[in-house]
Amino acid sequence: PYVLTERGVLRYEQVTYPMEERGLQFGDGVYEVVRLYNGTYIWLEEHLDRLYRSAAAIRLSVPFAPEELAARLEELRRLNDVHEDAILYLQVTRGSFPRAHAFPAENRPNLYAYIEPMARKRNEMTRGVRVIVTKDVRWEYCYIKSLNLLPNVLAKQEAVERGAFEAILHRDGIVTEGSSSNIFLVKAGTVYTHPATERILNGIVRTKVKQFCGELGIPFMEEAFSVHDLAQADELFLTSTTSSIIPIIQVDDTTIGSGQPGAVTQSLQAAYQTATQPAARN
Ligand code: PMP
Numbered sequence: 001p002y003v004l005t006e007r008g009v010l011r012y013e014q015v016t017y018p019m020e021e022r023g024l025q026f027g028d029g030v031y032e033v034v035r036l037y038n039g040t041y042i043w044l045e046e047h048l049d050r051l052y053r054s055a056a057a058i059r060l061s062v063p064f065a066p067e068e069l070a071a072r073l074e075e076l077r078r079l080n081d082v083h084e085d086a087i088l089y090l091q092v093t094r095g096s097f098p099r100a101h102a103f104p105a106e107n108r109p110n111l112y113a114y115i116e117p118m119a120r121k122r123n124e125m126t127r128g129v130r131v132i133v134t135k136d137v138r139w140e141y142c143y144i145k146s147l148n149l150l151p152n153v154l155a156k157q158e159a160v161e162r163g164a165f166e167a168i169l170h171r172d173g174i175v176t177e178g179s180s181s182n183i184f185l186v187k188a189g190t191v192y193t194h195p196a197t198e199r200i201l202n203g204i205v206r207t208k209v210k211q212f213c214g215e216l217g218i219p220f221m222e223e224a225f226s227v228h229d230l231a232q233a234d235e236l237f238l239t240s241t242t243s244s245i246i247p248i249i250q251v252d253d254t255t256i257g258s259g260q261p262g263a264v265t266q267s268l269q270a271a272y273q274t275a276t277q278p279a280a281r282n
Contacts, residue, residue: 003112005111034090176199
């Protein structure tokens with residue numbers, strides 16, 4: 001396989017990192033995950049936009065200009081001959097330098113990007129999933145897609161150990177988002193989700209759900225809800241690049257609505273499917 005780096009496309013074996021790499025030692029970097037359906041990037045421009053915004057927020061420069069990066073990613077896809085469902089992982093770090101917290105004197109960021117096959121989560125999308133609720137212990141700048149994912153890792157592990165698909169995070173009883181997803185509540189036909197403040201990552205699929213609601217005439221409110229509201233919801237669902245739109249049918253031990261994926265969730269899933277056609281065919 002091939003990997004895109006700041007030096008251009010290299011073979012997988014050629015990509016190595018020194019111990020003193022700022023991504024490894026400080027989590028000093030940002031990343032993106034992009035979906036491919038049948039070998040086609042989905043919403044690449046939106047993801048690259050967010051990458052440059054995340055980088056700017058930590059005063060990090062991305063090695064390529066946006067158009068050039070998009071062209072290199074297409075080259076990467078072509079060289080790897082990707083025609084199936086896959087994900088692109090891309091990260092940029094502040095580079096390899098002798099360990100010191102403050103920025104290095106030189107601007108020499110590292111970048112790597114690779115593509116891995118990833119099947120759609122069809123069972124979860126159709127049947128729905130169970131989630132748990134846990135405390136959001138992250139820092140105040142969750143709008144930056146940074147490499148510092150320790151709180152997210154611990155929350156997801158707690159979910160896995162409790163037999164759940166995802167952990168819903170709350171700050172003082174207010175639901176922010178999932179450990180790696182955005183969370184939506186449906187009540188009396190209206191879709192609610194946490195506003196896109198510094199306390200959540202504004203998911204690309206989240207912005208698409210907002211757009212679909214507009215197109216479908218579904219009222220959409222960027223208004224936070226509490227952990228207590230979850231049990232009273234008609235429907236709950238989560239979104240992310242790797243999950244698309246997945247119904248939540250149980251929170252801890254509480255069944256949501258009928259215990260089946262709801263009508264609003266299903267119409268948004270259909271809109272997602274349409275929007276990602278023809279790439280997402282099958
Ligand atoms: N919030 C967090 C904390 C995430 O890690 C993710 C997944 N990247 C999301 C939300 C969903 O974002 P997206 O729809 O862009 O994948």
